[in-house]
Amino acid sequence: MYYIGIDLGGTKIASMLINSEYEVLARLTVPTRHEEGEQSVIGRITGSAQHLCDSASVEMRQVGRVCVGSPGPIIRQSGMVLDAPNLGWKNVALAPLVSNALGVPVIVENDANAAAVAENLLGAGKASRNMMYITVSTGVGGGLVLDRRLYRGSGGAAGEIGHTTVLPNGPLCGCGNRGCLEALASGTAIARRGQEIAHRPAGRGIAQLAVDGPVTAMTVAEAARRGDRAATAILRDAFEYLGIAVANAANLLNLDTVVIGGGVAGIGDMLFDSVRYEVRARTFAFVAEQCKIVPASLGADSGALGAACCAAGACA
Ligand SMILES: [Zn+2]
Known part of the structure; x- marks a missing residue:
C-alpha cells in the first residue's frame, strides 16, 4: 500500500x-x-x-x-x-x-x-516517548507526541505553544491575546524589533546589513553573529521567552525530548543554549535531566x- x-x-x-x-x-x-x-x-x-x-x-x-x-x-x-x-x-x-x-x-x-x-518517527525525536515539536519561523507552532501517540486534545488544537502567554500585557499577537510566545519569539517578532532599533544609533549594525531591503530575522541573526550588541540583545530576549515556554511545557508534561525546527532554529547554538539554560533554571532537576533539547533533523x-x-x- x-x-x-x-x-x-x-x-x-x-x-x-x-x-x-x-x-x-x-x-x-x-x-x-x-x-x-x-x-x-x-x-x-x-x-x-x-x-x-x-x-x-x-x-x-x-x-x-x-x-x-x-x-x-x-x-x-x-x-x-x-x-x-x-x-x-x-x-x-x-x-x-x-x-x-x-x-x-x-x-x-x-x-x-x-x-x-515525522520528527518522532524518522527524525530527531526517533527514540522519544514523550516529545514536543516546536517550529519557530514566521509564527510559532507545535505538536505533541505523548506515549508515542499524537496528542490532539479535545478539539484538535493541542500543542499550540505559540499562543501560550509568556509576558502579561506584552505585544499584541495575531490571535488577539497579548504576550503570546509567537508575538515575542517568532521570526516576525524578531524582525519587528530589528526594524524598530534600525532607526536608532544603536541599530546601525543591523541597518547596515539591510541596505537592500527590510530588516528580517535573518538580518538580526547575521548582525548578532558579527557581534552587534543590539541584535544580540533582541535574540537573547526572544530565546529567553522561548526557553520559558519550553520549561513550562517540560514541567507540565515531563517530556523526554523537545525538537525545535523552523527557520529561526537555524540560528543554532545561541537559541539552543538559551533554551537549555532556561529549562535547567526553571524546572525540577529531574525534569531538566530527562529532557533533551535538540534541533529538528528533517528540515523542510x-x-x-x-x-x-x-x-x-x-x-x-
Ligand atoms: Zn497568540
Missing part, C-alpha cells in the same frame, strides 16, 4: 509518496498561489498527488490514504480547515473536496502536528513526510 502526504503552506505545496515502510518514492513542490482562489489551490493539491503516482508508476487506487497538513485549526472528523490566514481560507471542506477529486480517502491534520509525527521535508506518515496511520 502507498500513502501520500501534502504540506499545504502559504507559499508552496510540498508533497511526498511513501510506501508502508515510510520510504519516500516520489516528491514534488509547487507554488501555492492562494490568491488564485480555493478551487485552483485544491486543483494543485490533486494535481500534485496524481503527478507523484505517475512518476513512481503507482496507480491512484493503490494509494491507501492521502493526508493534507494544513496551517491553522482544523476539524479532523469533517476534514475542515477552520481558519488559515496565510491562505485566506475560512471553513474550507478540504478533505471531502480532495477526496472527491482523487477517489481515495483523505484526512487533514494540523501542519505542526504532522511535522511532529518534515511537513510533507509527516503528513504521509499520518496517512499511513503512524502515531494514531
